[in-house]
Amino acid sequence: MSTRQAFERFFISILSVSLCVESKPMPIGSRESNGLARTPLMGWNSYNHYSCYPNETIIHSNAQALVNLGLKEKGYEYITVDCGWTLPDRLANGTLTWNPALFPSGYFALGQFIHGLGLKFGVYSDGGIQMCMTGSPAQNGSLFHEDTDAQTFQSWGADLLKYDNCYSDAALGYPDTSYTPTISPKGHYVTMSSAISNLTRPMVIQICDWGVDFPSLWAPALGNSWRIANDIIPYFRTIPRILNQAVPQTSFAGPGQWLDLDMLEVGNNVFTQAEEQTHFSLWAILKSPLVIGGALKDAATSISSSSLAILGNEDVIGYNQDSLGVAASFRRRWTEAGYEVWAGPLSGGRTVVALVNLLDVATTLTVDFPDVGIQKASSVKDVWNGVAVQNVLTSYSASVAAHGTILLELGGTTAAGIYAASDATVSSSTTTFSKVYAKTTSTNYISIVNFTTSVASSTTVTIGSKTYQLPANSKSLAVPLFLAAGNNNTITIKSSLPLSTLAITNPPSTFYPSTNFTISGTATRTTCSTNLCLPVGSKIGYLTPTRLSPSHHPGTLFFHFRLQIHQHLFLQQRHSDLHKLGIRHQYQEHDLVWEVAFAINNIAYYLEDDAHQSASKGNWDYNCQEGPPVLNSPITVRNIKSRLVLLMILFAISVIAVASC
Numbered sequence: 001m002s003t004r005q006a007f008e009r010f011f012i013s014i015l016s017v018s019l020c021v022e023s024k025p026m027p028i029g030s031r032e033s034n035g036l037a038r039t040p041l042m043g044w045n046s047y048n049h050y051s052c053y054p055n056e057t058i059i060h061s062n063a064q065a066l067v068n069l070g071l072k073e074k075g076y077e078y079i080t081v082d083c084g085w086t087l088p089d090r091l092a093n094g095t096l097t098w099n100p101a102l103f104p105s106g107y108f109a110l111g112q113f114i115h116g117l118g119l120k121f122g123v124y125s126d127g128g129i130q131m132c133m134t135g136s137p138a139q140n141g142s143l144f145h146e147d148t149d150a151q152t153f154q155s156w157g158a159d160l161l162k163y164d165n166c167y168s169d170a171a172l173g174y175p176d177t178s179y180t181p182t183i184s185p186k187g188h189y190v191t192m193s194s195a196i197s198n199l200t201r202p203m204v205i206q207i208c209d210w211g212v213d214f215p216s217l218w219a220p221a222l223g224n225s226w227r228i229a230n231d232i233i234p235y236f237r238t239i240p241r242i243l244n245q246a247v248p249q250t251s252f253a254g255p256g257q258w259l260d261l262d263m264l265e266v267g268n269n270v271f272t273q274a275e276e277q278t279h280f281s282l283w284a285i286l287k288s289p290l291v292i293g294g295a296l297k298d299a300a301t302s303i304s305s306s307s308l309a310i311l312g313n314e315d316v317i318g319y320n321q322d323s324l325g326v327a328a329s330f331r332r333r334w335t336e337a338g339y340e341v342w343a344g345p346l347s348g349g350r351t352v353v354a355l356v357n358l359l360d361v362a363t364t365l366t367v368d369f370p371d372v373g374i375q376k377a378s379s380v381k382d383v384w385n386g387v388a389v390q391n392v393l394t395s396y397s398a399s400v401a402a403h404g405t406i407l408l409e410l411g412g413t414t415a416a417g418i419y420a421a422s423d424a425t426v427s428s429s430t431t432t433f434s435k436v437y438a439k440t441t442s443t444n445y446i447s448i449v450n451f452t453t454s455v456a457s458s459t460t461v462t463i464g465s466k467t468y469q470l471p472a473n474s475k476s477l478a479v480p481l482f483l484a485a486g487n488n489n490t491i492t493i494k495s496s497l498p499l500s501t502l503a504i505t506n507p508p509s510t511f512y513p514s515t516n517f518t519i520s521g522t523a524t525r526t527t528c529s530t531n532l533c534l535p536v537g538s539k540i541g542y543l544t545p546t547r548l549s550p551s552h553h554p555g556t557l558f559f560h561f562r563l564q565i566h567q568h569l570f571l572q573q574r575h576s577d578l579h580k581l582g583i584r585h586q587y588q589e590h591d592l593v594w595e596v597a598f599a600i601n602n603i604a605y606y607l608e609d610d611a612h613q614s615a616s617k618g619n620w621d622y623n624c625q626e627g628p629p630v631l632n633s634p635i636t637v638r639n640i641k642s643r644l645v646l647l648m649i650l651f652a653i654s655v656i657a658v659a660s661c
């Protein structure tokens, strides 16, 4: 058996074992039962601005402002009173009640007020023995009272329940927060979701367990959205941190089930205008609920017109509420240059693309459309720059402020890699294709030149400086081609026959040993265990995130090389393995994304962060191990697949294997 065969057999056996014996892949059920939130919910919530100190006056004034400022018309609908609303203890008959000092008219009246504005009423509780609370007093949570509380919320006219996760870990004696519980918080959500389903009143359920135990795998059946990460905080570094945590799970979003990136900080005067645009753009296109967390209006505060314009941008809201309901996904990150690209499909054959500037300085950025699967767009709308252009081939450049985002809506697009002769320059027998894109520099591209007609004898065709023979009666010629990385290759083709298209096929993927990568700093090369690092390679440990770019974003990975992420193929295939990895630790601002798959020189790597770490500690390992994830292992980055085609075949085989289990 060759090394390759051994590798394939090993991989297949791993897949079969993990899929057949361990656990059947979990179907990602959608919460069809309540029929709510078919598009991401939009609204306002008290927490980001007022913390756990809401009261009737501020809820009234903000709800009224949502209407008066025109935001209700734009789709913002749910007014949710977050933590701090209740009394320490239940009533003698066991029901929760509001704190009358804060809500003198009571919660039923509050619901009536909100409904009277044509808005919907969101309530808050917690699946632990106490609710989350900043400061005091401690307040009873819903654990063991789910049915009663659901009925109480219904009696008040609630339309939404945000359900938190404080004081919920029985095994540890119910601490305030537990990011590494011994059992999943899922059980508490199963119970409350069941209690809500038993009601006659439809109620949106917002699961808020801060991403503990990878709720993307179980929350879609229990709620309409689920938090994927710890709380947003009022510093820009929170944005790349939460986005990093979204990277491996955007595919779990869909109608009725959305990844919740947390409430918006837009309007809280903590971000620049460009940062607010980045925050709002990415939350919108990832199909997060858009829940305003700023004070719109109270005795002390009025939202700025700049923030209001961002929250009210109809293009961006439209991307969030698009009928297709597909979340944008991470496509590529340039760690050294400090920017990244996200993109996703929209209805009407459109595509939304976000080019995020992570640098602390303004710059000009270029998006190469092939990085998002597109060659040409008949229309490009540059939302924040207010620019619209037609017929853009291969790439688009624009300036962007520090931490800003170029947000593009592309229409009338063609598939990457195919260049029409009608877009080339034709001069007698010479056709010149410009703006030809190559992901990497290689002599191994294949170009396929198609002609509009054929002739009965063979013809000479010159491509660049090389001459080829087009066989008699043929309309298509395939030849190898050198292309330099970038969007500015020019290919000149001389032929007596007119051309129709030039199609470029990427070079086949190649294995490279880890010795191909330069290591520095604390990084070390270490030996792989038996059967790991197949078919080539060794492991590099202790990669310290470096700061090669002039900016510093603890929430962002900084490696010595560029990353291209191909997480989807892998993650969609192996949910059961993902579940085993789970999110075993919750990372705050200084921690990096817990798992990401990416490719370097067409090698895909899987990167796992299985221990608490910080940017200062920086402790990434990566290797090219092939095999199942190992629980409780030190931090490792694994090459889980090298050839995407091979992987797809392997996946097909494993599906057959599962079907035959």
Ligand SMILES: *[C@@H]1O[C@H](CO)[C@@H](O)[C@H](O)[C@H]1NC(C)=O
Pocket (backbone or CB within 6 Å): 050, 053, 054, 055, 056, 057, 058, 101, 102, 298, 299
């Ligand atoms: C309500 O909250 C606002 C803003 O924090 C505060 O100024 C006001 O005093 C509070 N009112 C009551 C009755 O607690």
Ligand SMILES: *[C@@H]1O[C@H](CO)[C@@H](O)[C@H](O)[C@H]1NC(C)=O
Pocket (backbone or CB within 6 Å): 091, 093, 094, 095
């Ligand atoms: C408990 O008492 C409150 C206050 O009297 C009342 O509104 C509520 O309906 C009671 N709950 C039950 C379950 O009887």
Ligand SMILES: *[C@@H]1O[C@H](CO)[C@@H](O)[C@H](O)[C@H]1NC(C)=O
Pocket (backbone or CB within 6 Å): 088, 089, 090, 129, 130, 137, 138, 139, 140, 141
């Ligand atoms: C909550 O309820 C329990 C009884 O279930 C009670 O002992 C406790 O004091 C209550 N209050 C708080 C703040 O936990």
Ligand SMILES: *[C@@H]1O[C@H](CO)[C@@H](O)[C@H](O)[C@H]1NC(C)=O
Pocket (backbone or CB within 6 Å): 146, 147, 191, 192, 194, 195, 196, 198
């Ligand atoms: C919901 O109703 C079902 C069927 O009556 C019952 O078995 C279940 O316990 C109820 N759920 C809750 C949380 O009360």
Ligand SMILES: *[C@@H]1O[C@H](CO)[C@@H](O)[C@H](O)[C@H]1NC(C)=O
Pocket (backbone or CB within 6 Å): 418, 448, 449, 450, 475, 476, 501, 502, 503
């Ligand atoms: C080029 O011609 C080949 C052979 O007819 C065909 O399969 C292919 O789809 C054509 N390519 C394009 C881009 O039209």
Ligand SMILES: *[C@@H]1O[C@H](CO)[C@@H](O)[C@H](O)[C@H]1NC(C)=O
Pocket (backbone or CB within 6 Å): 488, 490
């Ligand atoms: C693109 O290439 C052409 C020549 O092939 C060169 O003149 C031009 O400056 C290049 N443009 C950029 C932006 O590099």
Ligand SMILES: *[C@@H]1O[C@H](CO)[C@@H](O)[C@H](O)[C@H]1NC(C)=O
Pocket (backbone or CB within 6 Å): 512, 513, 515, 516, 601
């Ligand atoms: C990787 O290293 C091998 C030798 O170890 C070398 O032949 C090859 O060209 C290198 N590949 C790249 C892409 O640097």
